[in-house]
Amino acid sequence: MTGQRIGGMLAASLLATGCALPPEGTTSADVAQFQAAVETVGCQLVSEAEYLPVELQTGLSRDQTTKLASYMVATDRAVRLSTGGIRLTTASCPLDDTTT
Numbered sequence: 001m002t003g004q005r006i007g008g009m010l011a012a013s014l015l016a017t018g019c020a021l022p023p024e025g026t027t028s029a030d031v032a033q034f035q036a037a038v039e040t041v042g043c044q045l046v047s048e049a050e051y052l053p054v055e056l057q058t059g060l061s062r063d064q065t066t067k068l069a070s071y072m073v074a075t076d077r078a079v080r081l082s083t084g085g086i087r088l089t090t091a092s093c094p095l096d097d098t099t100t
Contacts, residue, residue: 023064030060030064034065034072037058038054039088039092043087045087046081069085076089
């Protein structure tokens with residue numbers, strides 16, 4: 001097997017087991033900071049009113065922030081909202097019937 005094929009299989013295996021790696025250019029510490037920052041703006045990331053404070057608190061770029069938002073959805077730590085954006089589903093941000 002080639003190295004590329006093995007790497008692809010490893011990545012697929014990690015995703016399947018729920019051990020997804022953070023997006024390229026981010027770390028597990030960035031994930032934790034992102035989560036904490038989104039919690040401070042009401043657990044949702046929808047508009048500039050939420051994005052800007054999260055970016056300032058974490059030092060992440062908009063691209064990194066949007067990739068981390070998608071990562072949180074992919075790892076079942078957030079849901080996409082029907083109105084756009086995401087809402088965290090962590091212990092500090094429980095879902096209710098009005099948020100989806």
